[in-house]
Amino acid sequence: MQEGTETSSGHPQETRPKAELAWDVYAKSCPTRVLLDRIADKWTVLLLTTLKGGPMRFNALKRRVEGVSQKMLSQTLRQLERDGLVSRSVEATVPISVTYAITPLGQTLVAALQPMVDWAESRMPDVVEAQVAFDRRASLT
Amino acid sequence: MQEGTETSSGHPQETRPKAELAWDVYAKSCPTRVLLDRIADKWTVLLLTTLKGGPMRFNALKRRVEGVSQKMLSQTLRQLERDGLVSRSVEATVPISVTYAITPLGQTLVAALQPMVDWAESRMPDVVEAQVAFDRRASLT
DNA sequence: CCGTATCCCGACAGATACTG
């Protein structure tokens, strides 16, 4: 396994064994970074919001999200399970079936993310407008 | 320039010219992904919250954030400026001086991000606890 | 059906050196 296995580091691309300060990103205790690394994950939010609608099986999720590879799906789900945001239950049917569900903790996260989503929906036009203006200015240089 | 130059695509790693559906990540209009790509950016939130405390010069920011390279700093700042979240003003002093400040729009984003930050601070212990439990279970396999 | 293991490429961060 190549990625997503670090136990508690939190620095995705730490490649400096020499420095003793090891650039603790901003302050001594900045839990924001840790959370951010999770949210930054391409599929985390998508899966969490999807599971908010109710428990789902692996392949159902795969179909619903559509674009996620098996690798990323299982990888992300395991991450989420490890973080206690999603629960995994196995039923010993003939072809084994696994169901994923959002946990209460996961629900609180989704709720906390809502203002961000709302912001995106209401303010994104402003951002796009700003981008267009910026690009126009840049292009006529 | 190699990265962060795409004008309106929004898909960071689109490498499939064949498919006509081109996996629009989840739904037809999902501004969440666009915003997420911005927030996922390693330094965006950090810079935004730093600038919330008041305007700053380039090197001042570089010192304050500590860990960011010139490249990533200038790159991220330009992104933020393009998105209309940060403003850039140049004073023609002898050694030129440039000041960055957060815009009103940027402030609304920071505000919208606050619940997420609060969540991180209050619930992160739960997450860490879940991780420890998960890893214990995994290790004794 | 539910994953894990392997291969491989492109994106992107960091370091360094140079310019206005």
Added chain:
DNA sequence: CAGTATCTGTCGGGATACGG
């Protein structure tokens, strides 16, 4: 001081194939 240019290594993550 405020950047840009380039080079390089590392890692995310898609495709594929295989195991329980």
